[in-house]
Amino acid sequence: MDWLEPSPGDHIADIGSGTGLFLSRLVEVASPEAPILCVDPSQPMLDLIPDDPRLTPICATAEQIATGEVPMPVETVDAFVFKEAIHHVKDIPGTLSAMADRLNPGGRILIVSLPPRLDYPLFKAALDRFAEGQPEPDDMVKAMRSAGLTADNAIEEFTVTIDREQWLSLVGNQWMSVLSTFSQEEIAAGLEEIRDRYPESPITYRDRFAFVRGIKD
Numbered sequence: 001m002d003w004l005e006p007s008p009g010d011h012i013a014d015i016g017s018g019t020g021l022f023l024s025r026l027v028e029v030a031s032p033e034a035p036i037l038c039v040d041p042s043q044p045m046l047d048l049i050p051d052d053p054r055l056t057p058i059c060a061t062a063e064q065i066a067t068g069e070v071p072m073p074v075e076t077v078d079a080f081v082f083k084e085a086i087h088h089v090k091d092i093p094g095t096l097s098a099m100a101d102r103l104n105p106g107g108r109i110l111i112v113s114l115p116p117r118l119d120y121p122l123f124k125a126a127l128d129r130f131a132e133g134q135p136e137p138d139d140m141v142k143a144m145r146s147a148g149l150t151a152d153n154a155i156e157e158f159t160v161t162i163d164r165e166q167w168l169s170l171v172g173n174q175w176m177s178v179l180s181t182f183s184q185e186e187i188a189a190g191l192e193e194i195r196d197r198y199p200e201s202p203i204t205y206r207d208r209f210a211f212v213r214g215i216k217d
């Protein structure tokens with residue numbers, strides 16, 4: 001909310017909204033006249049968005065919205081938000097550039113993304129594979145600037161404390177998409193590695209998020 005500074009009446013598109021889990025604060029500034037556009041290519045995720053006139057689900061990818069292949073109910077918006085979704089976009093510079101053209105003056109693109117190197121208590125192979133697929137914040141800043149936006153960024157840190165068994169169960173259930181790329185045998189070996197490395201409960205670790213913001217003059 002601090003990075004986005006939304007005002008009532010702003011037209012905001014949440015790209016890769018998923019189930020809308022993180023929209024409870026943002027929805028307070030929305031209205032039926034200016035609903036948050038919840039954009040996601042997964043219809044099963046969109047089906048879980050609360051039935052609220054301030055939320056409009058749109059089944060599309062970021063790229064389809066950027067190019068206009070799937071139209072939004074408004075031509076231009078005041079903000080595009082990506083929360084843990086930008087890594088799914090194949091051509092980030094091209095998509096951000098096309099989105100910048102769909103911003104109102106003063107509009108912004110806010111990307112909230114995990115940095116490539118995580119401090120999560122995962123097994124090493126998962127940390128390495130995650131890093132391979134995750135864009136660097138500096139590259140996203142460059143892409144914002146190439147799109148003609150004034151860009152800034154920072155890393156925000158949050159301490160997470162979690163019961164060890166709960167953490168092991170999350171990893172065992174492959175809760176992060178990178179974990180779903182490992183076989184059941186690899187997950188079992190990974191769980192052993194985590195048990196060895198983190199014998200105590202609860203487990204405490206640093207969660208870090210990159211915030212990258214581009215503003216249209």
Ligand SMILES: C[S@@+](CC[C@H](N)C(=O)[O-])C[C@H]1O[C@@H](n2cnc3c(N)ncnc32)[C@H](O)[C@@H]1O
Pocket residue numbers: 015016017018019020021022039040041042045060061062063082083084085088089090
């Ligand atoms: C990790 S979830 C984040 C969901 C939500 N923003 C949150 O923070 O709870 C990533 C979401 O991106 C969506 N996604 C996948 N490919 C996408 C694309 N090309 N454009 C936009 N969203 C995409 C997925 O369907 C998924 O819902």
